[in-house]
Amino acid sequence: MATSRPSSEFRFAVITDLHCAWHYLEAFITWVKQTDHPRVDAVFVAGDMLNVSHEPNNQHLAHLTGATMDPPTKSSELPTDSTADTQDYVQLLQKLDTLGIPVYVIPGNHDLWGAYNHDSPIWKNASYPNVHYAHGEVSQLTPPDLWLAGLGGSTPVILKHRPAETVWDGFPYNESSLAADLAFVQSRLECTQTGVDRSTASVVWLTHVGPSDCDTSCVNRDSRLAPSNEEEFGSQALRTHLVTLDQHPWLTNALLVHGHAHGAWGLAHLGPLRVLNPGALRDGRFAVVTLRRPLLESESSTWQIHSCLFQCLDAEPCPTK
Template sequence: MCRTFLLVSDIHYRLDNIIKLQNWLVQKDRLKEIDYIIASGDLVNADYLTPTMEKDVQEFREVISALQNFGRPLYYIPGNHDPDTCFHQDRKDDANDEEKPIAKNLHNESAQIAPGLSIVGFGGSTNGVKRDSPETVIWPACPKDTETLLAERLPTLIDQVKDDDIILVTHFGPSKTGTTDVDMYPLQPSDAIESGSKVLRDMIASRSPLSPSESSQHYITINIHGHSHYPFGLSHVGQTMILNPGALRDGRFAILSLVQLDKNKFMEGDEERRKYMQYFSRDKIWIIERAEFFVNY
């Protein structure tokens, strides 16, 4: 069994790039293979330091509608530049009608998308700080208590997923990974920025079952995020892959395929992961089959 995802993030109201992406998928005959679209935040350019304006809400709806035109179910989370109404518990999903596919706001929610596979979402951002002096905040968290809320709510959200592997979608990534460390000039003195979350990193790391007493029903197969425009690509925390597709504002996106395999068969072919996988409580697991990164000028 296989599921393929179109991954976009940090669109920042570039509707022209959404149209270019749709045209690219059609021209390359790739749209037919896409099962779902995942958008990991910052769809528009709302000023997160001031109250949301009606213009931001309208632009957000336009982006959602444009992504729905691809004809695939859309799962999205809000970033720090999206309307604050996206974080409210009483929010409504945008632009859902019978003529268009589902558009689901996953902030603080989960959904099963295939047998044995669920998607869990959490939006917002944490403080961006100087890597060498973390007490120096470059940009503030939005909402300001995101780390506290993440620590309180995400474990419960994950525990509510029964017997499924998990795609974890966040706007920010885990700290100390290549996809969040904004160091544009590593060979020269620079003001490198750490944009990732320590809480998220610790949470992913703590869910790696390494003994029978720690046997877990939950396996975070991959954490998909955005927020950091420069360090797109793949990284990892333990055995969990971390993926940042890059900013669609700059034409970047990714296509990800996950495949479900028999656990024992997979361990036979991957000696290094046998110790890690042997205590999983299920017979089948979801892993990355293919991850492709693109830039569409």
């Protein structure tokens, strides 16, 4: 007869792509604080809280590793942030801090440059103790054998069947620089887990861009759904990285969470890995995920998805100032 182990559960909400729709941020915060549903243990923020447009000559700046670009970067000048954007982002983090639970934040391609830099005033002088910078970081979550690996930013959006045609530039990555930073995060993850029982340790990946050739990263806005107009929001470098991780059975990936592709929300598979796009909070969408460890010792001891609930808020726009 199989014996049982103590039950373990971790529940978190995921938001992404607010794009300054502040009324939905207020509605989400109200939802989390309500008591008519199970309490969430943490909130993951997958980027694009603002609507910043970055200059094209700053699109391929490697941030974490400073890797040589291929093709070479067009400019060595770093982006500058406006006072208004900085104030908006700080106020966002202050509001999230009021949730009173851990909030892990990565930036998206429409967030300001300071959101990528842990030494920027946004983070260095932080007055929001519950909010954690997660870009390029490996964070131990409340269960001691559950980890979060974060990487913000995006690569260019291309036409899926004509990959030489760029629909939108990425920021701050191209495929080669994203691959370099993914390898950097992976190395931090493996170093952090030294001395950890890897037979039970599990990892949740939090990225802004999703993997290429995945249902949660592909959008077709053509009313006729012509395949030639399908847009690939996902990154080939991210897909390659995740597939390669399957060669390391001692490091279990419980889930990848991403945003970026607003219309492709849902839950998909990349081999054995579950991939979640909660949908854009600017449209009222977010998701709540419950991870559980199986109770029976005869079953796998790693963390697995127990449930994924997609939510849609109904909120009125905030009054204009």
